[in-house]
Amino acid sequence: MNIDKKIANDLVANDVRFVTTVPCKQLAGVIDEVDQRDNIFHIPSNKEDEGMGLCAGAWMGGTRPAIIMQNTAIGVTINTLATLIQYYRMPLPMIISYRGELREPVACQVEMAVHTKALLAQLNIPTYHFHWQKDVEEFDNILKYTFMANKPVAILTDANFWGGYGDQ
């Protein structure tokens, strides 16, 4: 199973047509896949709170959005999640690379990893953790759940899920 293709396929199958991304080495493949899809408008953003603003506008324009970002960005988007996405009750699937977990080579990434689930829990954001490749089978259900609930939902995807860092 190609998990990049599976994620993009599920986005399309759930009518997600607007995806904003802030890059991550782990997410490079899925960002490429999203970029190549004719039926997804891919708009890179310069910071994740900006990206959430774009997604809020897209949703009010009648298009289902998603954001692809790193878990470090939870540290810069808490206000946006609380006072825009949650306050106005908007759906937002957040596909998040869970840096600083098992098989992480960069020590500094661990410093936000240890806060990631606690911050999401504090915000009452439904959170799923993909550790094995088979976990991606749940992605379609998570997207359906997100747009049913009209809430931001986090999908944390760690290095083991993405197959490690190659030779690192």
Add this chain to the structure above:
Amino acid sequence: MIRSEILKDIAPILRDQLVVCNIGIPSQELHAIDDQPTNFYMLGTMGLASSIGLGLALTQPKTVIVIDGDGSVLTNLGTLPTIGNNAPDNYILMIIDNGSYGSTGDQPTYTGMKTDLAGMAKAAGCDNVVEVQDVDTGAALQKVIDEGVATVMVVKCDSGNAKMPVITMDPVVIRDRFMKAVAG
């Protein structure tokens, strides 16, 4: 002119358009001057009006006017390259540039000093950038709407706020009636 005087001046133009309005006193002023279902008031999240408006303009055909401020744009400067590279022709970003953070007590921003927002927008890739004086806002805005070209307007005006009530409308109501207006 101060911001509220400009908003009173252009209210008849804004009335028929989708408007995304900046957090704080700008939204309170617009709400008090001419509340419309076509207005999306930001109650939180400083800096994201231009981004919300861009997402909206990219996903539906109606003209979107973002009423932003110099301080808010400075908070989210990454928005300018995103606008410069992606804005569709139904997108108008109108930055009311009074050189101050109005909602927090009129502390000066850098645009009242050496920083030039119009120049920054151009350098970020925004092709159509116009700088106007407060008294000319209405005519300039109508021209931009009629031209139908993605535009960044920088409106230079005086610092100051009108005393208006806080918006007590529920955010979900603001959002729901706005979405119905967008779809209608």
